[in-house]
Amino acid sequence: MKRLYIFITILAFTAVSCKKSFIDLSPQDQISGANLYKTEPLLRQALIGAYTPLRDLMVNDFYTGEMRSDNTHYEFYQVDRGTAYVQRENIADFTDDPTNAYTNAVYFHCYNGITRANLVLENMGQAPLSDTAANDIAGQAEFIRAFNYFKLVRYFGGVPLFLKSIRKADDAFLPRSTADEVYAQIIKDAQDAVAKLSDPVFAANKQGGQATKGAATMLLAEVYMTQKKYAEAATLLTSLDAMGYDLLTDYAAVFSPANKNSRESIFEVQYLEGLQGNQFSDFIYRFLPRSLDTKIITGVKSNNRTIGGWNTPTQDMIATYEPDDKRLDASIGIAEGAYDASFQFTFSANKSVLNYTPAAGKVGVPYIKKYLHTHANPLNTDDNWPIYRYADALLMLAEALNEQGNGGAALASLNRVRARAFGDGAHNITTTAQAVLRDIIAHERRVELAFENHRWHDLVRTGKAIEVMNADGIRLKQIYPYLSPASYQVNANKLLFPIPQSERDLNPALAQNPGYPQ
Structure with a gap:
């Protein structure tokens, strides 16, 4: 900490001692921090940047939001007990601790989005904007900040409230706010977003991927539901019908890339298939058994050995569907095949989950079918994530x-x-x-x-x-005999994840959640 203060002091002295002509950190022919917010197009470019961390968040959120539940489990990979496998298993088994890289990633990705939203909000005054544009940009940024804080408070409880960018060392070391204080800020931001944003505009049954009044309304309603403010939530939810939302006729079609941002979509995280920009998704590969070739399922020869085996539907999940419910076959498929001595899966068929019986000498592994769609390149899909x-x-x-x-x-x-x-x-x-x-x-x-x-x-x-x-x-x-006696010992402490230990090492003001190493 002392070294950081010395560095800041030297930097400040240098800044006031040098003539302006000595060094110019704001090149006029490039986009820099000093001129990034000077025009509406550049400000909107910064706003797009605030959405980007949501892609990284969704790659980790299924560990904490789905595998932590009774919907899914994982394939135990007994030939490799490295940290990358064990830590993800620990989340599902309720044996995670403050050093878990995957719960910590959720924490950091949320704050990344919050930081970028804060920068947009506090620099908006630099650009000449119409009232309509100002409301739209501010409303979207407030939605992003509220959404990320809502993730944080539900997963971690009260967390530090950063509502402006960090300009000096002391700004970086805030104590935890209470959960009530975090919720109050979420509600304020979401209410502002509802007031400022416009209704969705549907063209050919589709809308853009940015947050609208509908997204902010839904977020605020879910916050009220979490607080058991049912009347307030019902009022908000009732208003969505007039905005033009509707159910698509076919449940499976809801998740097709051809129907991105449809009338049923209120908000979804945007991904784009392709070899440029690292904007693609790969969820189906993560949810299939580990294999040296997934082509029988994905249609593309590919190796998902290092990323597959997660978020596997449980038998309890399969059994909970009622007879004749079309959502079962649309949501879950069966990968049929056999494991080799290295516990790699060789696919032999893609089967329906309905009345499934394994072929002789084969096993059937359920997988999440919602995110299986045609694509051209391995590990590179066009599927958005529905929020x-x-x-x-x-x-x-x-x-x-x-x-x-x-x-x-x-x-x-x-x-x-x-x-x-x-x-x-x-x-x-x-x-x-x-x-x-x-x-x-x-x-x-x-x-x-x-x-x-x-x-x-x-x-x-x-x-x-x-x-x-x-x-x-x-x-x-x-x-599963590999589950330890310590697993699934769920109590009130396990309803929250631990604050990342790396953050507490940097900021001693961050108290740990009960039930985790203090």
């Missing part, structure tokens, strides 16, 4: 209405989602008993939003995480 969908909004509205004792009104939204899932109204729910309907809605959210990183948050939000995950651990330990 908020209109189906999510409808089910959240049903929950909010039911929690207010209005089960009759809740049925309309609930059955609208189920009608698409079953292709008719014959599977409509009719009960209005609050406790029964509460469980039905929770089940509906599990299958409708499967593998979209909602399940863990839903379990925590509804107070079911400890009960459900301890029961899941009992089931899994009966199947």
